[in-house]
Amino acid sequence: MAEDFSYFTLLRPATDAAPATSLFGISCTRQMDAAQLLNRPADVTRSTVQKAVVVIADSPQAFGMLRERLSVVTQAWFAQREFTDVEILRRFQESLADEKRRGLTHEEEERDQYLGLSLRELVREFRWQTLVLLKCCLLQPKVRGRLFPPAPNLQAAV
Amino acid sequence: MSVPPTPTTETGTVPRDAFIPLVAVVDFHHARGPEVERWFGVDEGRDPAAEYDWTLLPFMALSDGAHA
Numbered sequence: 034m035a036e037d038f039s040y041f042t043l044l045r046p047a048t049d050a051a052p053a054t055s056l057f058g059i060s061c062t063r064q065m066d067a068a069q070l071l072n073r074p075a076d077v078t079r080s081t082v083q084k085a086v087v088v089i090a091d092s093p094q095a096f097g098m099l100r101e102r103l104s105v106v107t108q109a110w111f112a113q114r115e116f117t118d119v120e121i122l123r124r125f126q127e128s129l130a131d132e133k134r135r136g137l138t139h140e141e142e143e144r145d146q147y148l149g150l151s152l153r154e155l156v157r158e159f160r161w162q163t164l165v166l167l168k169c170c171l172l173q174p175k176v177r178g179r180l181f182p183p184a185p186n187l188q189a190a191v
Numbered sequence: 192m193s194v195p196p197t198p199t200t201e202t203g204t205v206p207r208d209a210f211i212p213l214v215a216v217v218d219f220h221h222a223r224g225p226e227v228e229r230w231f232g233v234d235e236g237r238d239p240a241a242e243y244d245w246t247l248l249p250f251m252a253l254s255d256g257a258h259a
Contacts, residue, residue, distance in 0.1 A: 091210035
């Protein structure tokens with residue numbers, strides 16, 4: 034296993050200002066031979082070290098692009114063979130935060146939309162149900178309004 | 192391009208309920224198992240996993256597989 038990705042959701046509890054919402058997580062897991070570490074900590078007692086770098090965001094809309102960036106960042110961090118040096122991770126979060134504050138333009142959002150989404154794989158995985166998914170996407174505003182009011186990100190998740 | 196940019200607030204500040212993306216490291220600790228090792232993007236000493244009760248986060252983040 035070179036790298037492995039996991040996708041999950043988390044609940045962001047309600048605050049005085051906002052109702053509870055979903056947050057979206059993506060993680061990239063890698064492992065390496067503990068013998069390759071430049072400084073092996075005392076609590077590394079097994080032969081393999083396994084870690085995941087996780088990003089938690091309020092929308093899964095840009096996850097195609099994010100997945101590629103997360104892959105590069107995680108790979109670079111492991112390549113250092115020194116996990117206490119987290120500069121690259123700190124700067125990764127800062128750039129994500131910065132992009133969020135500036136806000137994406139429409140153009141950027143659309144450019145990202147299909148990255149990592151293979152139509153071929155979609156059809157192979159879901160067969161005839163692909164049409165149901167498509168229909169759900171088209172119906173989204175109605176479905177959301179009537180059945181799932183607290184899930185504003187459902188469409189993006191599909 | 193004719194597509195207008197997404198309107199943002201005047202000063203470029205995010206809306207009040209916007210969520211700034213967080214980065215975390217989840218470690219498969221050899222004695223304690225999966226755990227969040229550190230956070231990036233949160234104030235010193237704060238732990239979103241504890242505050243928001245994200246107890247399953249370490250297990251969801253680390254992929255299954257043999258832990259040698």
